[in-house]
Amino acid sequence: MNRVHHLRFWPSELTVLLLMTVLLLPLGGCGKSNSVPPPPTAKHTAPSPASNAKSAPVEPGQASAMKLGHGPDQESTALAQLAAFFLQTKMKQTVSLTAMPVNEGIAQLAVGSLDVFIGVRLPAVDAATLKQHESKIQDLGAVFRGFGAGLLVPVSAAPVTIADLAGQESAFQNKLVLINGGEDVEAAVRSALTAYGLNFTVETLPEAEAVAQAKQAIAGKTAMLLASSLPRWELSRLRLRTLDDPKLALGELQRLHVFSRAKFQRDMKDAAGFMRRFKLLDRQLVTLIDDINKNSADPAAGAALWCEQHPKLVEQWLPREMKIQLGLIDPEKEPGNSGAARGDKPGAPADTGEAGK
DSSP states (O other), rough: OHHHHHHHHHHHHHHHHHHHHHHHHHHHHHOOTTTOOOOOOOOOOSOOOTTTOOOOOOOOOOOOOEEEEOOSSSSHHHHHHHHHHHHHHOOOOOEEEEEEEEHHHHHHHHHHOSSEEEEETTTTTTTHHHHHHHHTEEEEEEEEEEEEEEEEEETTTOBGGGGTTTTTTGTTEEEEEEESSHHHHHHHHHHHHHHHTOOEEEEEOHHHHHHHHHHHHHHHHHOEEEEEEEOOHTTTTTTTTEBTTTTTTTTTEEEEEEEEEEEHHHHHHHHHHHHHHHOOOOHHHHHHHHHHHHOOOOTTHHHHHHHOOHHHHHHHHHHHHHHHHTTTTOOOSSSSTTTTTTTTTTTEEEEEEEEGG
């Protein structure tokens, strides 16, 4: 009888138990009322990052797209591609990328149509354009140092300084080949020739043709005089030597700067901090341009490859809070007031004058 009684009422007891379980499920899913939902997934704009790139946690307040402009030269283009890739994959900051002339980029910064522009050459080349808009734009620092006109000869040539060329014009066929020359560069070269009392005919050639001639001269160990505003990273590919300029007739070396609209740092603090830390040396820029050129159909893939090869430098560009989240630094072990691991130190020793050496 007891067994029959148990079987008779078991379905009802099971029904009550199941009903209580169903009623309790929503309560268990609610948890505590002050719990924080996970952040939404950031949407990326082109270029799409490589699938194996590692990403940092999403930073709050980084939802709006950052408008990044850059000069049309290969240095500015490669640097902008790298900056865009870093911002999108490491900081979850969407970026729209546009190439434009320097004067147009500065004008767009002044009216707020652009957030950041990479590719302003100082101190001389773009100084006049900056002067017109100086109250509406902000200098975020030099991303690379080492541009400037120079007179070059093959490493086997005898002259050491520009002054040593005096009386040696015939050995160089009385010709000076100007590479990558604009009006400003040509004017500077002609002024330097006058300052040193030299008599050369200046011939301007496209970069590819001039470099081809230089390679032939180097291979044949013949004398050739060139003038170039190419950065020293580019000249490092050739066996060319820059002649000393004791009179500084060609001026000081130029720097490639990053500028922003006036209120960019207030509106996008983390992105502005990165742009201030974003600095490369000669050898780093050489490999970056090579990686970008090898992946011309997908520049982001070239940037991803470069980042994989320079992990320590990339880590230095991250904000301090993100370094803590990723376990790269321990705030309890930071040296007091030294700033050594605060994340606001330049990402490369370019600010110490070492860039471009």
